[in-house]
Structures are given as C-alpha cells and as structure tokens.
Amino acid sequence: xxxWTILSLALAAALACGTASAAxxxxxxxxxxxxxxxxxxxxxxxxxxxxxxxxxxxxxARLADARSKERPHVLYLAERRVDLARAAAQLQDAQAKLAxxxxxxxxxxxxxxxxxxxxxRMELERQRLQYQxxxxxxxxxxxxxxxxxxxxxxxxxxxERARKLAAAQSRxxxxxxxxxxxxAEAARALRSQMEQGDAPPEAKKPAKKKGRP
Numbered sequence: 001x002x003x004w005t006i007l008s009l010a011l012a013a014a015l016a017c018g019t020a021s022a023a024x025x026x027x028x029x030x031x032x033x034x035x036x037x038x039x040x041x042x043x044x045x046x047x048x049x050x051x052x053x054x055x056x057x058x059x060x061a062r063l064a065d066a067r068s069k070e071r072p073h074v075l076y077l078a079e080r081r082v083d084l085a086r087a088a089a090q091l092q093d094a095q096a097k098l099a100x101x102x103x104x105x106x107x108x109x110x111x112x113x114x115x116x117x118x119x120x121r122m123e124l125e126r127q128r129l130q131y132q133x134x135x136x137x138x139x140x141x142x143x144x145x146x147x148x149x150x151x152x153x154x155x156x157x158x159x160e161r162a163r164k165l166a167a168a169q170s171r172x173x174x175x176x177x178x179x180x181x182x183x184a185e186a187a188r189a190l191r192s193q194m195e196q197g198d199a200p201p202e203a204k205k206p207a208k209k210k211g212r213p
Contacts, residue, residue, distance in 0.1 A: 028075055029063055032082050036060065039086050048096075049088035056081035 036056050040046050059074070059081035066074040
C-alpha cells in the first residue's frame with residue numbers, strides 16, 4: 001500500500017512537471033506568435049519583410065511540433081526568426097523613409113534650381129529691358145541733338161538771310177537817299193533857272209563898264 005502511494009505521488013509529480021513544462025512551452029509559443037501577429041498587423045511595418053515573416057511562421061510551426069529534447073534549440077531559432085523579421089521590417093521601413101527623404105530632397109533641390117533659373121531669367125529680362133531703354137534714350141538724345149543741330153543750322157541760315165536782306169535794304173536805302181539828294185539838287189537847279197528866266201530885261205542886261213568916253 002505504501003509502495004503504491006509513493007508511485008502515485010511520483011506519477012502525479014511527473015504529470016505536474018509535464019503540465020508545467022507544456023504550459024511554459026505554450027506561453028513561449030503564444031508570446032512569439034503574438035509578437036509576429038503584431039508585426040504583421042502593424043499598419044507601417046506589416047508591409048515589409050514578408051519573406052522573413054514567412055520564415056518566422058515556419059519556425060513557430062516547427063516549435064509547436066518540436067519534441068522536448070530539441071525544443072530549446074527550436075525555440076531559440078524561432079525567437080531569432082521573429083526578431084529578424086521585425087528588424088528586417090524596421091530596416092526596410094527606414095530605407096523607404098530615407099528614399100522618400102532623398103526624393104523630397106531631390107524635389108526641393110530641383111525646385112530650388114528652378115527658382116534660381118527663373119530668377120536668373122527675370123534678371124536677364126530686366127537687364128535686357130534696361131539696355132533697351134538705354135538704347136532708346138540714347139537714340140532719343142541723338143535725335144534731339146540732330147534736331148537741335150538742324151534748328152541751329154536753320155537759325156544760322158535765317159540769320160544770314162536776314163543779314164543779307166538788311167544789307168540789301170541798307171544799300172537800297174542809301175541809293176534812294178542819294179537819288180533823293182540828286183533829285184533835290186536838280187530841283188534846286190531847275191528852280192534857280194526858272195527864277196532867272198522870270199527876271200525883267202533891265203535886270204538881265206549886264207551893267208556897263210566904266211571906261212573912256
């Protein structure tokens with residue numbers, strides 16, 4: 001009776017140990033499965049490292065079927081597979097973000113280059129307009145200079161014509177004055193002759209000279 005009691009206790013202890021070991025195994029499997037499920041359902045990381053996630057699933061399936069002797073090794077491999085899947089997903093996410101940043105940087109640089117080119121084009125256009133305005137101003141000043149020169153030349157010509165006209169008028173006036181003087185002299189002479197023609201005969205005879213009787 002005592003022997004059977006000891007055997008019963010030993011069997012119960014063995015069953016308890018087995019149950020505890022199985023419970024512990026189930027906890028490890030559940031923990032790794034939950035971790036992998038969280039990775040797969042993550043809205044960001046779940047889309048990456050699909051091959052590594054599949055290998056981790058296979059490792060968990062082997063862990064579920066592993067015998068007690070090989071279980072520690074299979075558990076280690078399963079843990080590493082789950083960790084590798086998460087690390088690979090994080091790496092791919094970081095690479096994707098870096099690539100996005102590179103694209104954004106390239107876009108920013110392209111936009112900056114476009115703005116610089118546009119600014120250079122506008123500056124060139126401003127300088128071209130400024131040069132065109134300067135040319136137009138130069139042409140306007142040249143035209144004004146030509147017009148002023150023509151006006152000055154015309155003024156000199158008019159002054160010369162006026163001088164010649166004044167000289168001609170002076171000559172005409174001088175000739176007219178001389179003719180008037182000559183006419184006046186002729187008129188005086190004619191009047192003198194006419195006065196002498198109207199005098200009495202006695203007055204016209206010359207006085208007798210005194211001499212011998």
